[in-house]
Amino acid sequence: MIQHTFENADMAFSMSVGYRLFSTANGDGGEGMAFVIHQDSRGLTALGGSGGSLGVHGPRAINPGFIIEWDTQSSGGSELLDQGGRNVHVLVRKNQTLTEIDEVKRNDMRTGLTPGRMWVHYCANGTLTIFLNNLGDAKPAAPVMTKQVNLKDLFVGQNVFLGYTAATSSQKTDNQDITSWQFTEDCNEPF
Numbered sequence: 001m002i003q004h005t006f007e008n009a010d011m012a013f014s015m016s017v018g019y020r021l022f023s024t025a026n027g028d029g030g031e032g033m034a035f036v037i038h039q040d041s042r043g044l045t046a047l048g049g050s051g052g053s054l055g056v057h058g059p060r061a062i063n064p065g066f067i068i069e070w071d072t073q074s075s076g077g078s079e080l081l082d083q084g085g086r087n088v089h090v091l092v093r094k095n096q097t098l099t100e101i102d103e104v105k106r107n108d109m110r111t112g113l114t115p116g117r118m119w120v121h122y123c124a125n126g127t128l129t130i131f132l133n134n135l136g137d138a139k140p141a142a143p144v145m146t147k148q149v150n151l152k153d154l155f156v157g158q159n160v161f162l163g164y165t166a167a168t169s170s171q172k173t174d175n176q177d178i179t180s181w182q183f184t185e186d187c188n189e190p191f
Contacts, residue, residue: 001036001044001163007185009158010124011151014189018115018137018180021072023173030073033166033176035120038065039155046161055165057098062165064154067091068120068130072174088118088132090147094154104144106134115179123187126150139191 006013017035034054040046040062049058054069056062069089090101116134121127130145162183166176182191 001046001161003044004160004162006158006160008124009152011155011158012122012124012187013183013185014119014121014187014191015181015183016117016119016189016191017178017182018117019070020113020115020175020177020179021070021134022112022175023072030169030172030174031167032070032072032174033164034070035068035162035164036062036065037151037155037160037162038062039160040065043161047165050167051169052167054167061093061096061098063096064094065092066149066151066154067093068118070118070176073169073172088130088144090128090130090145090149092149092154101128101149102145102147104132106132106144115177119191121187121189122149122151127187 031052032054034056036056038046046062048056048061052073056065056067069091071087071089086106088104088106092099092101114136117137119131119139121129126148128147128149129143131140132144133140164178168174
């Protein structure tokens, strides 16, 4: 996690992240990782639970927070809003209430040793657009998700913490590697 102060009150941003998600357990590992923007009072030390909680959820959940999950394993449990399988989830947590904005099922969540890439664009009008290529570095023509999210209502002021969390379970493990990351306060950055 890093501390960040948005220059613009609208909190617009773009990011591009290269990553590898792969299992050493016969291709059936878990649990995944998450990108998080938060204002949890624990600051840089904020950390949720292990396993399916991905370091974000659970009894010590990061709150308030905007969360994008790369979920590689069905974790179950109503609090996690996990419909099973391998998914990209976008969630917000405010006042300890978790709300799912959207979920996209992806059978190709694991990249193997070849890095995948995600592009996220959040604009001043609240439009969130996510592009995903789990099998390479080329940006797809069409997004996997376009939704409305109001980060200005989620956070108080422009000082936030942002970064990544990840977790494995005791039975199933994945390697979760961030291979590159670009972040800018421009919702139209093409990267």
